[in-house]
Amino acid sequence: MKDAARxxxxxxxxxxxxxxxxxxxxxxxxxIMGRYNASLRDDMAALGLTTPKMRALAVLxxxxxPLIGELAIYAVVEQSTLSRALDQLLTDGLIxxxxxxxxxxxxxxxxxxxxxxxxxxxxPAMSDSYAAMFRGIPDTERRAFxxxxxxxxxxxxxxxx
Amino acid sequence: MKDAARxxxxxxxxxxxxxxxxxxxxxxxxxIMGRYNASLRDDMAALGLTTPKMRALAVLxxxxxPLIGELAIYAVVEQSTLSRALDQLLTDGLIxxxxxxxxxxxxxxxxxxxxxxxxxxxxPAMSDSYAAMFRGIPDTERRAFxxxxxxxxxxxxxxxx
Numbered sequence: 668m669k670d671a672a673r674x675x676x677x678x679x680x681x682x683x684x685x686x687x688x689x690x691x692x693x694x695x696x697x698x699i700m701g702r703y704n705a706s707l708r709d710d711m712a713a714l715g716l717t718t719p720k721m722r723a724l725a726v727l728x729x730x731x732x733p734l735i736g737e738l739a740i741y742a743v744v745e746q747s748t749l750s751r752a753l754d755q756l757l758t759d760g761l762i763x764x765x766x767x768x769x770x771x772x773x774x775x776x777x778x779x780x781x782x783x784x785x786x787x788x789x790x791p792a793m794s795d796s797y798a799a800m801f802r803g804i805p806d807t808e809r810r811a812f813x814x815x816x817x818x819x820x821x822x823x824x825x826x827x828x
Numbered sequence: 829m830k831d832a833a834r835x836x837x838x839x840x841x842x843x844x845x846x847x848x849x850x851x852x853x854x855x856x857x858x859x860i861m862g863r864y865n866a867s868l869r870d871d872m873a874a875l876g877l878t879t880p881k882m883r884a885l886a887v888l889x890x891x892x893x894p895l896i897g898e899l900a901i902y903a904v905v906e907q908s909t910l911s912r913a914l915d916q917l918l919t920d921g922l923i924x925x926x927x928x929x930x931x932x933x934x935x936x937x938x939x940x941x942x943x944x945x946x947x948x949x950x951x952p953a954m955s956d957s958y959a960a961m962f963r964g965i966p967d968t969e970r971r972a973f974x975x976x977x978x979x980x981x982x983x984x985x986x987x988x989x
Contacts, residue, residue: 680955684890688902692970693864693958695977696857697883701904702984703854722858729845741849743862794841797854800980808976809853815973816856819961823863
């Protein structure tokens with residue numbers, strides 16, 4: 668096997684077995700995000716939040732009045748799922764909608780004071796999970812890691828945001 | 829006393845606004861994994877696979893005969909969701925179950941030749957998405973990135989695998 672591989676002129680893409688599960692970045696990222704999301708589940712449930720609602724609030728806490736389509740991209744939630752989540756957040760008074768003057772069919776979403784308070788209640792759990800992820804990892808390594816994530820996002824994103 | 833507050837020695841955890849969405853690693857990882865999963869959706873659907881079924885097959889293509897509980901951890905799929913996915917994969921002949929001799933309630937899962945063929949059909953799309961993620965990123969940087977992911981997983985995982 669090794670000899671054959673050595674003389675292959677254009678190396679074929681390796682298989683998952685050749686890469687190895689524990690060296691396959693999407694697998695590792697999936698495992699890490701799975702734990703991160705699981706660690707927030709109880710705190711979200713106590714606030715009546717689901718993952719799509721929590722993501723929407725998190726984005727709205729730092730992005731002012733995005734269009735719903737922009738919010739879907741930031742929050743990584745499909746538009747139909749996001750619409751239902753926004754309906755519930757609206758009913759609960761955690762967000763408000765505002766018609767876009769330039770386009771009657773478009774709407775911008777803003778977080779309300781109550782929404783900000785809900786997110787502030789959840790943030791310590793998110794912050795703890797974030798700190799736990801990077802425990803013992805030097806700042807320089809964390810920054811290099813985030814730089815690589817930026818390059819990866821630019822590589823594969825479909826939208827300019 | 830007010831002066832004492834001003835000189836608080838331990839800095840409080842920063843808020844999401846202070847960190848910034850585009851420097852918050854969980855946000856970036858979520859965006860990247862969202863695109864990765866979306867890029868596979870059509871290929872999965874063409875093979876009659878869902879994300880849980882695809883993840884189970886991917887793990888089984890490289891991990892030989894895990895217990896169902898172990899497979900749930902590797903595949904990052906909740907046990908109830910995984911059970912349904914495994915039932916379908918079994919019906920479709922893509923996996924087989926084997927009773928664990930030492931524990932009558934436990935079962936090990938193996939991929940069949942048909943399951944391996946299905947995964948091999950999907951792998952080029954996964955491999956392409958993986959290559960697209962790391963386009964233009966030097967090997968040394970990719971390896972450092974994966975090293976950091978390993979440290980993060982060890983930091984937050986609940987299980988030894």
